[in-house]
Amino acid sequence: MKRLLAFTACAGFLAAATAANAADPVTIQLKWVTQAQFAGYYVAKDKGFYKDANLDVTIKPGGPDIAPEQVLAAGGADVIVDWMTAALAAREKGVPLTNIAQIFQREGLELTCLKSSGVKSPKDFPGRTLGVWFFGNEYPFMAWMNKLGYSTEGGPKGVTVLKQAFNVDPLLQHQADCISTMTYNEYWQVIDAGIKPSQLVVFKYSDEGVGVLEDGLYANGDKLKDTAYADKMARFVAASDKAWAWAVKNTDAAAKIVLAADTTGAQTEKHQEVMMKEIAKLIVDSKNPIGYLDPKDYDRTVEELEAQKIITKKPEGAWTHDVWDASKKWFDPTKKM
Amino acid sequence: MGRDYILIAALLAGIVAPFLSVGNAESWPTAAMALWIVALAAAAILLLPLSASWAAPLAIGGAAVGAVALYLLLDAGARGLAAPGLWLAMIALAFLVWRAMERSAALGARTKSRFLDLAAPILLGIWIVYLWQAIIVGFDVPHVLLPPPTEIAGAIFSSTGTLVADFVQTFIRSMIPGYAIGCGAGFLVGVLVDRIPFFQRGLLPLGNLASALPIVAVAPIMVMWFGFDWQSKAAVVVIMTFFPMLVNTIAGLAALGRFELDLMRTYAASYGQTLRMARLPAAMPFIFNALKVNSTLALIGAIVAEFFGTPIVGMGFRISAEVGRMNIAMVWATIVVAAVTGSAAYGAISLVERSLTFWHPSLRKVA
Numbered sequence: 001m002k003r004l005l006a007f008t009a010c011a012g013f014l015a016a017a018t019a020a021n022a023a024d025p026v027t028i029q030l031k032w033v034t035q036a037q038f039a040g041y042y043v044a045k046d047k048g049f050y051k052d053a054n055l056d057v058t059i060k061p062g063g064p065d066i067a068p069e070q071v072l073a074a075g076g077a078d079v080i081v082d083w084m085t086a087a088l089a090a091r092e093k094g095v096p097l098t099n100i101a102q103i104f105q106r107e108g109l110e111l112t113c114l115k116s117s118g119v120k121s122p123k124d125f126p127g128r129t130l131g132v133w134f135f136g137n138e139y140p141f142m143a144w145m146n147k148l149g150y151s152t153e154g155g156p157k158g159v160t161v162l163k164q165a166f167n168v169d170p171l172l173q174h175q176a177d178c179i180s181t182m183t184y185n186e187y188w189q190v191i192d193a194g195i196k197p198s199q200l201v202v203f204k205y206s207d208e209g210v211g212v213l214e215d216g217l218y219a220n221g222d223k224l225k226d227t228a229y230a231d232k233m234a235r236f237v238a239a240s241d242k243a244w245a246w247a248v249k250n251t252d253a254a255a256k257i258v259l260a261a262d263t264t265g266a267q268t269e270k271h272q273e274v275m276m277k278e279i280a281k282l283i284v285d286s287k288n289p290i291g292y293l294d295p296k297d298y299d300r301t302v303e304e305l306e307a308q309k310i311i312t313k314k315p316e317g318a319w320t321h322d323v324w325d326a327s328k329k330w331f332d333p334t335k336k337m
Numbered sequence: 338m339g340r341d342y343i344l345i346a347a348l349l350a351g352i353v354a355p356f357l358s359v360g361n362a363e364s365w366p367t368a369a370m371a372l373w374i375v376a377l378a379a380a381a382i383l384l385l386p387l388s389a390s391w392a393a394p395l396a397i398g399g400a401a402v403g404a405v406a407l408y409l410l411l412d413a414g415a416r417g418l419a420a421p422g423l424w425l426a427m428i429a430l431a432f433l434v435w436r437a438m439e440r441s442a443a444l445g446a447r448t449k450s451r452f453l454d455l456a457a458p459i460l461l462g463i464w465i466v467y468l469w470q471a472i473i474v475g476f477d478v479p480h481v482l483l484p485p486p487t488e489i490a491g492a493i494f495s496s497t498g499t500l501v502a503d504f505v506q507t508f509i510r511s512m513i514p515g516y517a518i519g520c521g522a523g524f525l526v527g528v529l530v531d532r533i534p535f536f537q538r539g540l541l542p543l544g545n546l547a548s549a550l551p552i553v554a555v556a557p558i559m560v561m562w563f564g565f566d567w568q569s570k571a572a573v574v575v576i577m578t579f580f581p582m583l584v585n586t587i588a589g590l591a592a593l594g595r596f597e598l599d600l601m602r603t604y605a606a607s608y609g610q611t612l613r614m615a616r617l618p619a620a621m622p623f624i625f626n627a628l629k630v631n632s633t634l635a636l637i638g639a640i641v642a643e644f645f646g647t648p649i650v651g652m653g654f655r656i657s658a659e660v661g662r663m664n665i666a667m668v669w670a671t672i673v674v675a676a677v678t679g680s681a682a683y684g685a686i687s688l689v690e691r692s693l694t695f696w697h698p699s700l701r702k703v704a
């Protein structure tokens with residue numbers, strides 16, 4: 001009996017001790033499947049940056065028909081990787097999303113056309129069939145068509161829009177004249193399918209002046225009012241920024257880490273290495289350090305969304321520099337590594 | 338007759354409720370209180386032994402008045418667990434609605450009126466919608482998770498044009514051709530299998546395989562083969578509806594009894610005459626069974642196939658795109674259209690079945 005009591009007491013102390021040292025749990029919902037687009041988070045987990053920051057991070061891969069804003073609204077994630085267009089649209093519907101870090105400083109969205117279809121410039125779009133992704137990715141396209149003055153309902157003066165699945169088949173099967181691609185992913189799938197870059201005409205959204213901010217980190221703005229939670233987010237941003245800074249300098253090693261983390265086995269090493277190099281181009285910026293949201297880019301995105309009536313009024317409190325400023329305590333991206 | 342414990346519980350709960358806190362509303366609005374007292378009076382009168390023709394309208398009226406009273410209370414600001422008075426009153430109202438459904442079902446049985454028979458299910462439907470609205474409003478449920486019925490109705494009325502265009506694309510242009518081809522092919526192959534038994538061994542397993550293919554795997558392949566428009570969706574519907582129709586046609590053609598077959602033989606009827614005059618009519622119940630099942634499958638197939646590549650119109654596209662935009666009210670509006678369409682299609686086929694298979698024992702009236 002005495003031994004049982006002693007054992008229970010020891011077990012209790014041990015449990016209390018472990019609880020006291022337990023890391024803070026954080027769940028991040030990615031915007032798409034495991035790939036180099038999210039290398040920073042996998043690198044941070046693999047190299048122990050999260051552990052050093054006393055965080056126990058669960059990375060949830062996304063996929064077709066997973067809207068990260070909904071996962072956060074339902075309480076399934078603390079922080080999500082999302083595009084600003086979808087985040088602001090969801091914010092207006094009542095989901096309290098706040099940008100705590102902007103990872104991609106440049107846009108990777110582009111429209112890729114076959115030269116053989118005869119499209120040489122946006123002036124050739126009327127009467128054509130264009131593949132567009134939905135699920136939050138259609139806003140830049142709608143903004144561009146609005147700017148050009150083309151209707152999306154079809155007809156000789158407008159464009160016919162196809163809801164493109166997340167692949168490049170419509171271009172390969174000649175079902176569409178142009179399709180949506182990312183500079184780092186689907187474009188290379190087209191190249192891998194045997195089409196040569198000389199056979200393609202590419203329109204980058206950023207060049208057309210209709211780029212809107214892409215991958216950023218968003219958290220529940222209401223929860224950020226709690227100092228302990230805000231501190232947890234700041235540590236997360238710091239560890240993630242540190243990992244991104246390493247990844248853009250060591251692209252092949254980062255690609256290997258992502259490949260090892262891919263449980264589906266769908267990714268190939270070559271594809272991930274190319275993707276990581278392209279992603280690095282979107283992150284490294286001469287003006288803005290990693291994770292810093294440039295208010296000018298934010299204003300530009302909001303203006304486009306308002307003009308397109310995707311949001312009806314200017315969002316309040318949709319972004320904050322507080323978390324990024326606090327994160328500099330642990331990792332300052334402005335200092336040379 | 339025993340005491341109606343449910344009504345007594347309703348009365349007790351209804352009397353205690355106004356004394357409990359109602360949260361932000363502070364106290365019951367006068368109109369709400371007056372209507373609630375009327376509802377309680379109706380419940381009290383229901384305890385007396387009344388004839389069904391008095392009890393049913395009284396119960397329904399009492400429940401309706403009570404529902405209005407509680408909605409006024411909700412409007413005044415009663416929210417969440419800080420307002421137990423509201424929720425206790427809601428429980429009392431639930432019991433009263435239960436008794437109202439019971440009394441109207443009894444009245445329907447008594448007067449054998451088809452119209453009154455529907456009263457109880459309609460009451461249940463209205464109660465569910467009311468409870469849905471009350472819970473969403475009362476517990477401040479975020480509308481992106483579940484929109485209230487008022488918002489869904491708003492979406493239906495403000496986007497009628499879009500919903501009609503989607504209905505035409507999915508139901509008329511994709512589902513109906515697919516349904517006709519799938520059921521037609523299933524029927525013809527069934528007759529072929531019956532005529533030439535050699536095919537039975539080969540075709541039935543193939544048909545089984547076709548029906549076991551998951552839509553989410555087949556749909557993208559069909560899009561690749563037939564393009565983005567209605568043709569690929571119709572192809573998916575064909576694959577889904579072929580096998581049920583085939584199996585039911587074969588079973589139906591085997592259904593005619595030996596006596597009737599022998600009778601046709603004594604009349605020197607050819608295969609074709611036997612088929613047309615005796616075997617096909619006997620197969621009708623089976624064929625209509627397949628048609629009814631297929632109507633549901635076809636609608637599901639057409640909508641799900643649209644998730645995988647579509648021009649930007651169609652019910653499946655609307656659901657998928659509006660979920661991405663967090664316009665959940667529009668998603669529900671499309672769901673309502675799909676539910677009504679599916680039920681109407683099923684009902685229409687049942688009506689045709691009733692006229693063609695009037696001789697079947699299941700449809701003959703008991704004397």
